[in-house]
Amino acid sequence: MSVTREKIMELGESLIRTKGYNAFSYQDISTELGIKNAAIHYYFPTKENLGTSILKTNIQRFEEMTDNMQSRGFDEWKQLDSFIKIYVKSHREQKLCIVGSLGPDVYTLGESTKAELFKMTEKIITWLTNLLDSGRAKNIFAFEGEAVNKATTIFSALVGGLQISRISGNTDFKSLYMSIAEDLKP
Amino acid sequence: MSVTREKIMELGESLIRTKGYNAFSYQDISTELGIKNAAIHYYFPTKENLGTSILKTNIQRFEEMTDNMQSRGFDEWKQLDSFIKIYVKSHREQKLCIVGSLGPDVYTLGESTKAELFKMTEKIITWLTNLLDSGRAKNIFAFEGEAVNKATTIFSALVGGLQISRISGNTDFKSLYMSIAEDLKP
DNA sequence: AAATATACTTACTAATAAGTAAGTAACAAA
DNA sequence: TTTGTTACTTACTTATTAGTAAGTATATTT
Numbered sequence: 001m002s003v004t005r006e007k008i009m010e011l012g013e014s015l016i017r018t019k020g021y022n023a024f025s026y027q028d029i030s031t032e033l034g035i036k037n038a039a040i041h042y043y044f045p046t047k048e049n050l051g052t053s054i055l056k057t058n059i060q061r062f063e064e065m066t067d068n069m070q071s072r073g074f075d076e077w078k079q080l081d082s083f084i085k086i087y088v089k090s091h092r093e094q095k096l097c098i099v100g101s102l103g104p105d106v107y108t109l110g111e112s113t114k115a116e117l118f119k120m121t122e123k124i125i126t127w128l129t130n131l132l133d134s135g136r137a138k139n140i141f142a143f144e145g146e147a148v149n150k151a152t153t154i155f156s157a158l159v160g161g162l163q164i165s166r167i168s169g170n171t172d173f174k175s176l177y178m179s180i181a182e183d184l185k186p
Numbered sequence: 187m188s189v190t191r192e193k194i195m196e197l198g199e200s201l202i203r204t205k206g207y208n209a210f211s212y213q214d215i216s217t218e219l220g221i222k223n224a225a226i227h228y229y230f231p232t233k234e235n236l237g238t239s240i241l242k243t244n245i246q247r248f249e250e251m252t253d254n255m256q257s258r259g260f261d262e263w264k265q266l267d268s269f270i271k272i273y274v275k276s277h278r279e280q281k282l283c284i285v286g287s288l289g290p291d292v293y294t295l296g297e298s299t300k301a302e303l304f305k306m307t308e309k310i311i312t313w314l315t316n317l318l319d320s321g322r323a324k325n326i327f328a329f330e331g332e333a334v335n336k337a338t339t340i341f342s343a344l345v346g347g348l349q350i351s352r353i354s355g356n357t358d359f360k361s362l363y364m365s366i367a368e369d370l371k372p
Numbered sequence: 373a374a375a376t377a378t379a380c381t382t383a384c385t386a387a388t389a390a391g392t393a394a395g396t397a398a399c400a401a402a
Numbered sequence: 403t404t405t406g407t408t409a410c411t412t413a414c415t416t417a418t419t420a421g422t423a424a425g426t427a428t429a430t431t432t
Contacts, residue, residue: 004379022208023294025419039380041421101290103349104282108209121353144368149361152350156362157339160346163289164338167307175335176342182330183369190409211389225410227391 005043007033013054017095021051021105048110051102055116058098059123066127076135080184083128084177087158091165091173099124100159125151135184142186154180191229193219199240203281207237207291234296237288241302244284245309252313262321266370269314270363273344277351277359285310286345311337321370328372340366 008029015024026037026047044050069079090097102109102117109117128151135141143150161176194215201210212223212233230236255265276283288295288303295303314337321327329336347362 002379019294020206020208020290022206023291026421027418036381037420038382038422042378042380045421047420096290099353100346100349103353104206104287104290105209106353108205117353118355121350125350125354145365146361149358149365152347153343153362153365156346156350157343158346159349160286160342160344161338163286163345164307164311164342167285167289167292167303168311169304172335175332176339179331179335179339188409212391213388222411223390224392224412228408228410231391233390 002043004033004035004039008040008043008050009054009057012050013058013098014095016051016054017090017098017101021102022108046110048113051109051113052116055098055102055113055120059116059120062120062123062127076131076138076140079131080135080181084158084180087162088173088177090162094166096162096166097159100162103159125155128155132184139186141184143184188229190219190221190225194226194229194236195240195243198236199244199284200281202237202240203276203284203287207288208294232296234299237295237299238302241284241288241299241306245302245306248306248309248313262317262324262326265317266321266367270344270366273348274359274363276348280352282348282352283345286348289345311341314341318370325372327370329370 011029011032012024015028019028026040029040030037040050044053065082066079069082074082087097099117099121102113106114106117125148129148132141132143132147132150136143136147157176157180161173165173165176197215197218198210201214205214212226215226216223226236230239251268252265255268260268273283285303285307288299292300292303311334315334318327318329318333318336322329322333343362343366347359351359351362
């Protein structure tokens with residue numbers, strides 16, 4: 001695949017996670033990459049097209065990661081830890097996760113982008129739910145109630161945590177991570 | 187104060203919490219209110235001015251609410267419950283909270299808006315921290331670690347929860363609320 | 373050698389954005 | 403009665419946006 005195309009997607013994702021979908025323009029990308037805005041339209045005819053492509057790549061990356069952890073035989077703690085580390089890294093880079101940055105804009109997105117955003121959210125929560133359930137069955141995790149509720153709470157705290165910590169300059173993100181972990185210890 | 191001015195602020199807040207700050211325009215407001223965009227500029231010379239004013243009002247409302255609960259002698263559970271109910275209401279209205287909707291746009295906001303957003307976030311976390319601390323001292327709440335970390339986690343989960351539940355159509359928000367409450371029971 | 377495909381640029385268009393300057397109608401104050 | 407104030411409208415300007423049509427240089431295929 002084209003290097004320019006990949007650079008556009010990479011920068012596009014970075015801009016979404018930094019400034020937000022409705023605040024970035026093709027000009028932001030073209031200036032940074034030293035190309036013309038029409039070059040971006042060559043690869044991604046519409047902005048919706050670019051947004052959708054970025055989300056599809058993110059879904060793919062997420063699936064590759066979870067498949068990889070599964071095939072390597074990571075236990076539930078290790079898998080949860082690896083997932084949370086994505087957020088620790090985002091926090092270090094002062095970026096939101098893609099779901100958390102597109103979430104508030106959901107009503108302004110085109111249908112295909114909205115569909116991918118929904119799909120990604122669903123995949124994450126389903127994966128987390130299964131992880132929590134299987135961890136509880138093995139007595140590795142302990143928590144009350146349905147796993148899907150715990151999964152939603154954890155995911156919400158991570159998504160919201162990145163936003164809150166970025167507003168207040170830099171709240172200690174490690175403590176959020178510890179708070180989630182502590183909460184699951186038997 | 188002017189009725190038009192109040193309607194502008196009310197609609198402005200609603201638009202921020204629905205479409206996001208960078209997706210709404212003075213046209214959205216003027217069309218809805220049947221006035222011209224210059225009329226909005228008469229009350230709020232710049233968009234930043236409007237955003238800042240909306241945040242200031244929100245801070246004031248928050249302080250009035252907490253003061254009111256204090257003076258009425260609400261216990262810690264009742265206070266936490268009342269706070270969470272704001273989010274339950276937001277969820278019902280399919281709106282985000284103002285912090286969660288402006289959060290992702292923080293790098294695109296003007297200095298004065300950013301300052302108020304920071305102030306509001308800080309006030310909420312400080313209030314929640316004190317509430318959790320005093321509740322724990324009375325053995326009404328039970329949790330490990332520092333109260334400020336628990337406060338941040340709870341606030342993050344609420345802010346993120348509204349976003350996640352709105353993406354996936356309508357995840358049961360009540361369960362998030364229960365999950366937080368369950369977690370604090372001694 | 374001619375035709376085709378790739379990866380762009382040049383040069384626009386149409387729409388929408390925030391913002392402004394000057395005017396006006398209605399009412400109150402001096 | 404004039405003067406000023408409030409609450410707007412009219413009529414713009416300037417900048418930026420997503421998006422497009424047509425052209426071009428380079429490499430690849432036939």
